[in-house]
Amino acid sequence: MNPMSYDVIVIGAGPVGENVADRVVRGGLTAAIVERELVGGECSYWACMPTKALLRSAAALRAVRNLPGASQAVTGDLDPAAVLRRRDDFASHWKDDGQAAWLASAGITLHRGHGRITADRVVEVTGADETVTTLTARHAVVVATGTAALLPDLPGLREAAPWTSREAAAAATVPARLAIIGGGVVAGEMATAFSGLGSAVTVLARDGILPAAEPFAGERVTAALREAGVSVRLGAEVTAVRRDGGAVRLTLTDGEVVEADEVLVAIGRVPNTADLGLETVGRTPGDWLEVDETLRVRGVDWLYAAGDVNRRVLLTHQGKYQARAVGDVIVARAGGAEVEDGPWGKHAATADERAVPQVVFTEPEVASVGLTAAAAERAGLTVRVVDYDLGAVAGAKLHADGYQGHARMVVDEQRRVIVGVTFVGPDVAELLHAATVAIVGEVPIDRLWHAVPAYPTVSEVWLRLLEAYGRP
Ligand SMILES: Cc1cc2nc3c(=O)[nH]c(=O)nc-3n(C[C@H](O)[C@H](O)[C@H](O)COP(=O)(O)OP(=O)(O)OC[C@H]3O[C@@H](n4cnc5c(N)ncnc54)[C@H](O)[C@@H]3O)c2cc1C
Numbered sequence: 001m002n003p004m005s006y007d008v009i010v011i012g013a014g015p016v017g018e019n020v021a022d023r024v025v026r027g028g029l030t031a032a033i034v035e036r037e038l039v040g041g042e043c044s045y046w047a048c049m050p051t052k053a054l055l056r057s058a059a060a061l062r063a064v065r066n067l068p069g070a071s072q073a074v075t076g077d078l079d080p081a082a083v084l085r086r087r088d089d090f091a092s093h094w095k096d097d098g099q100a101a102w103l104a105s106a107g108i109t110l111h112r113g114h115g116r117i118t119a120d121r122v123v124e125v126t127g128a129d130e131t132v133t134t135l136t137a138r139h140a141v142v143v144a145t146g147t148a149a150l151l152p153d154l155p156g157l158r159e160a161a162p163w164t165s166r167e168a169a170a171a172a173t174v175p176a177r178l179a180i181i182g183g184g185v186v187a188g189e190m191a192t193a194f195s196g197l198g199s200a201v202t203v204l205a206r207d208g209i210l211p212a213a214e215p216f217a218g219e220r221v222t223a224a225l226r227e228a229g230v231s232v233r234l235g236a237e238v239t240a241v242r243r244d245g246g247a248v249r250l251t252l253t254d255g256e257v258v259e260a261d262e263v264l265v266a267i268g269r270v271p272n273t274a275d276l277g278l279e280t281v282g283r284t285p286g287d288w289l290e291v292d293e294t295l296r297v298r299g300v301d302w303l304y305a306a307g308d309v310n311r312r313v314l315l316t317h318q319g320k321y322q323a324r325a326v327g328d329v330i331v332a333r334a335g336g337a338e339v340e341d342g343p344w345g346k347h348a349a350t351a352d353e354r355a356v357p358q359v360v361f362t363e364p365e366v367a368s369v370g371l372t373a374a375a376a377e378r379a380g381l382t383v384r385v386v387d388y389d390l391g392a393v394a395g396a397k398l399h400a401d402g403y404q405g406h407a408r409m410v411v412d413e414q415r416r417v418i419v420g421v422t423f424v425g426p427d428v429a430e431l432l433h434a435a436t437v438a439i440v441g442e443v444p445i446d447r448l449w450h451a452v453p454a455y456p457t458v459s460e461v462w463l464r465l466l467e468a469y470g471r472p
Pocket residue numbers: 011012013014015016017034035036037038039040041042043044046047048049051052113114115116144145146147165169186272275276306307308309313314315316317318319
């Protein structure tokens with residue numbers, strides 16, 4: 001036993017854990033971080049970065065092919081091997097020396113191994129060689145252990161060695177045929193990526209494509225995937241899976257069999273809490289960790305949970321936003337300073353509920369923030385929905401010949417502020433932050449008329465949306 005004390009112990013060195021530790025050290029406290037795999041977490045090696053690298057080259061090629069003058073310069077096809085090599089670079093070749101060095105430079109102590117809470121403010125770390133180190137926290141323990149892929153209980157699935165997002169993101173070769181179970185964000189992006197790389201892709205989307213987004217988003221992504229040769233089977237449900245020799249056979253509810261070389265399961269996530277000692281704090285192992293506005297686990301005053309593991313929003317940027325709030329509130333509570341946990345306060349993660357931005361890097365891209373029209377109505381708001389054809393904007397016509405896209409703004413009619421925006425179209429990702437600022441700032445519609453978009457940019461859609469809404 002080797003007792004060591006820190007002000008704060010963070011379990012999990014993904015993007016969220018790293019940012020919590022950095023924030024508390026900047027606030028004058030000491031911090032240790034516990035990591036059982038790679039410093040940088042899912043995002044750096046198997047999620048955000050490598051998947052976007054898999055998507056980017058095909059997106060650039062599509063863009064240039066839609067631009068007369070430039071398209072003539074393209075004489076060959078995509079080189080999948082070169083894309084995979086670039087992906088390897090973005091995954092740092094699955095080595096974390098760079099990020100571990102950053103932790104050291106930030107004054108954060110790294111303990112490698114599996115962390116488990118064993119008593120109040122006590123974390124045991126079991127290393128790869130089974131040695132156990134006991135850490136104690138003077139002020140707080142923060143769980144930032146993230147999530148893993150959810151696998152459904154389908155007969156034959158586990159024996160068929162399915163891909164999860166990890167195997168897809170780190171694929172060493174491109175399968176000739178890929179079947180994807182699911183229709184959410186991972187399924188949409190992976191279908192786009194692997195069809196771009198040359199796989200014959202079949203998407204078995206029981207609940208549709210991007211069902212949580214505005215309906216036009218899923219419709220446009222479905223149409224584009226089909227145009228790219230992807231077989232999108234809306235409503236298709238898998239009942240059994242079998243791997244015979246090399247091929248995987250998926251049986252659907254109507255008895256039809258879909259054959260592929262690999263099957264990717266992308267139906268959501270489970271929290272990494274099964275072996276974390278949650279029973280010692282009266283929680284059930286394997287459950288999501290429910291937290292209050294300051295990301296503190298309800299009823300346990302020294303325990304916090306940030307990032308994917310608290311299920312508020314499963315996105316890196318939002319988890320890092322939570323990390324800044326958690327780090328700062330721990331420092332405030334440790335020093336007896338005032339806690340600002342009211343809406344939009346320094347220590348409250350208010351944006352998690354009102355203004356979460358997300359870009360889905362499909363073709364076309366889907367960029368959204370805040371509420372969809374349906375979600376706003378469910379929340380009891382009186383809303384007005386304003387739609388505009390993004391392809392009709394001068395900047396979009398210049399951007400690409402035959403540019404097709406759509407924009408929607410959802411306005412809370414009682415407060416006359418925007419509560420949701422969705423853009424669908426090529427390269428709409430960079431349009432999103434203006435919408436986020438308008439929603440977080442609760443900028444009145446009447447004032448937005450004074451925010452003039454430059455001509456001729458795609459951002460002129462903002463003016464067109466306001467014109468469609470009307471000026472009294
Ligand atoms: C395929 C895919 C693509 C994605 N793309 C995007 C994107 O483009 N943009 C975006 O914003 N989000 C994206 N996400 C979501 C994003 O990856 C997560 O929101 C983010 O990684 C969450 O960060 P985290 O720090 O909470 O958890 P993680 O990144 O999962 O990190 C948790 C860390 O904790 C460690 N750990 C777990 N348990 C223990 C333990 N008991 N002891 C010690 N260490 C432990 C793990 O090894 C891991 O390193 C994507 C997700 C997937 C699956």
